[in-house]
Amino acid sequence: MQTAMQHTTIQTDSTSSVHHNMSEQEWQMRVDLAACYRIIASYGWDDLVFTHISARVPGTEDEFLINPYGMLFEEITASSLVKVNKAGEKVAPSEYNVNPAGFIIHSAVHEARHDAHCVIHLHTNDGVAVATQEQGLLPISQQSLFPLSNLAYHNYEGVALNPEEKVRLVDDLGDAHFMILRNHGLLTCADTVANAFLYMYIMQRACEIQIKAQSGGSALTPIHPQILAGIQAASEEVTRGANGDIAWPALLRKLRRTDPSFEE
Secondary structure (H helix, E strand, O other), X not given: OHHHHHHHHHHHHHHHHHHXXXXXXXXXXXXXXXXXHHHHHHOOXXXXXXXXXXEEOOOOOOEEEEOOOOOOHHHOOOOOOEEEEOOOOEOOOOOOOOOHHHHHHHHHHHHHOOOOOEEEEEOOHHHHHHHOOOOOOOOOOHHHXXXXXXXXXXXXXXXXXXXXXXXXXXHHHOOOOEEEEOOOEEEEEEOOHHHHHHHHHHXXXXXXXXXXXXXXXXXXXXXXXXXXXXXXXXXXXXXOOOHHHHOHHHHHHHHHHHOHHHHO
């Protein structure tokens, strides 16, 4: 019992020190981003240490938070996130580095889209499976309609280490919030962590449903294009204009009940 109490005290002191060296807005962004990593892990959508969620530091245009390379999503805390510039270079002390391939993709989106304060990129089994299909995401489920109303595609160019790919990626993304990286995985971007997560949740579910539906071997029933055309207005009505915030507070409450260490 004494050892556990000592560990808690050390963690609290360390967290307090990190917290006091930044604005309240940055700390809140760190908490939301760490929560997003934990929630992604809870759904089994992480890929060891090889995918990323990034967020712009509030009040800046060229500083970002991203996961420490080598930590599992379930280990990430608000204070352990690494602050980098648009070149992926650390701008605050950290014992961890970042994955250069991962930040090529994220920095491209952040630089081109000032509304993209959070970018999520995943390699889920069903997401990659749909990304390998020539037709991509199909309009066969209610879940598929939301990403299809605002979806972009980017062709595979190998492991993302070439800075020149950034130009082509952002050209393909345009003003979309959902992207399928062919042969690679899924990407969402939004103005808040909550919105980016909700977009990814819906697109991931659509991919899961598509793979399951195709595995049945029967002909699939497509949704009429007229229904697709009206889906954005329907989305606003369903979420009462709150978008990701309709579910995010509940997700945080669940996370705090199960493992509140993400806020350290």
